[in-house]
Amino acid sequence: MATERDYNVFADEAYQIDKARAKNEDRAPLLKGDILEGTKLSQSYIVLEVADNNKNGMQAMAVAPIKDGIADTSEIIIAYAGTDFDDKLDVLTDTTTIVGGDVNLSIPQWWSAPKKIDGQAISAQKFATSIKNSYPNAVITTTGHSLGEYLAIYIAAENQWKNTGFNGPDPYNILSDDAKKWIKENPGLLANYRNNYDKIGNFGGNKTGAAILLDVSKGGYNPAKSLDYHGLSTWQFDKSGNLVAPGRSSRDSRLAQMEATTRYQLWNLSVLSNKLRKNHGGLSSSEEIFINSREALIVVNGVSTMMQDGLNTVIKEYQQAINEAEALWKETVERAQGIGMDLSYEEVMGALASGGATQANIVGETTAFYEQRIASAKQMLEEYTTLITEIQTSIDQQLVKDQQLAKDIQF
Structure with a gap:
């Protein structure tokens, strides 16, 4: 099972998918088949799929742990990229979707009226659906940072998945009624870690109930460091990959993660049980024993x-x-x-x-x-x-x- 630090790494790596950004930085973009490994990760992961939408600016990737040399697709994490302030499409998404609550984008055309296209939230759902269809037996979770976490919470709520991410504005304004009902009935499955002084990440309030507000400012608020409070690097983790912060001990982190994981596993088990019942009108004796x-x-x-x-x-x-x-x-x-x-x-x-x-x-x-x-x-x-x-x-x-x-x- 992925740790909180793993999710932090994935949220960061999602920024490396953008081909245009990679070209400007004279490096290779993150691609399907790439291996993610290093001391920060609890284990090695492989990139199963990537999405780089040059029409609306959405980037995402799906990763799975590597076990015995092959991808273990029983567990998949989808990570969405946050705002690149040099990308006009990301900035347009921030203003149109996060602030305005419109999942479509209107692209300015100098010779005619603005062109209306699918926004990043719609493309994010299409990517999630493709992963779900390709790996129907996988337990899928989401993550992201900033705009990426906004999309990750949205996708998790719409698909009834678990989310662990960072510094995301609240996407309640674009959730369907079914998603709003689900998050109300299943508290604790969405975990959006926010810095108390992060003006960007705290936008939109906390109607989803996902926000976990922590003070990692180290010395109180400093206006000159307002953007630092929004950064992924502000988050610290113990040797086991649990997030730690003032007022939140390592033990608190482990118990919170355990509680969320247990709740999510039980939820997936109930989904599995319902799926089996629908297939043939009930559970066989062996299926009932298994459940x-x-x-x-x-x-x-x-x-x-x-x-x-x-x-x-x-x-x-x-x-x-x-x-x-x-x-x-x-x-x-x-x-x-x-x-x-x-x-x-x-x-x-x-x-x-x-x-x-x-x-x-x-x-x-x-x-x-x-x-x-x-x-x-x-x-x-x-x-x-x-x-x-x-x-x-x-x-x-x-x-x-x-x-x-x-x-x-x-x-």
Whole structure:
């Protein structure tokens, strides 16, 4: 599963599709078949398709992870390019579609009335439809930056997909009634990370509910850096690829991503179940076993992540309490020595002891108390891990009973 940093990289790479821009920069554009890899990505990806519409300025790409040397098309990410301010068509889209809410573009003609053409939102949907038709069993998600995220949220909502992107204006003004209904009934599947001081990315409010507003300004608002607040490079990630920011810990990021992923997997499972029911009026016994087992596995994995994160956090907090007790004792001794400068170390210790302050009761008792709780938490974590393994093994055994069904569904 792609990480938040993976989505950030894809949103950035989408800018490299524009052939005209590539020519001006004297480099090759991003093409179908290109491999995306590097230390920022969690794994290598291959570009399945690209779109570079020179009539309205829309660029997009579809990528899939590479597993065992081949493209794993069970998971596909569609990334849309944001605004290139040197591209008049992008700027026209910003004013016409984002601001005006019109999905068509009117191209000025000096010899006649403006020519009306499909805008980027329409082309973005056509590209998404082509990918969906080419890979009907894929779990598809979207991403983008700025205008690209505006389009990515729009496409995700219209197709009932998950989205993770950055600094995008809100596309509620162009959503269909069905899409508006879907996002209301399925909160949390759209994640549009915005900088608190980003005037561009915060345009349009947050009627989709996708915005996750964070302060990554590092020192408060500075008008001279207004464009910097809109940049992809402002976002920081931990070693696992989770987005981190002031007020949002790495654990918060992992849990938020896990919750969204679990919700999306369950949603896709329900779509799959409905599809199977429509095909022949109901579920066969093997299909029902598969659906129920898969749902159980998704829930188990989600709960497991929360439980493990919670217990690990508790253990860290207990260890911090021990460290604080040791620091308190050290500070107590230093202050006492500062007050009684003419006293020996033994005399200082005696004075502290007479007042009830000893290393044994400040550090020793605290350490013993929390070490016992750390041991209990570790035992609980071990027992829970064993339980989860047993549950997963049982579910896997159920799924093995119908391997062909699992292969056909490619879930």
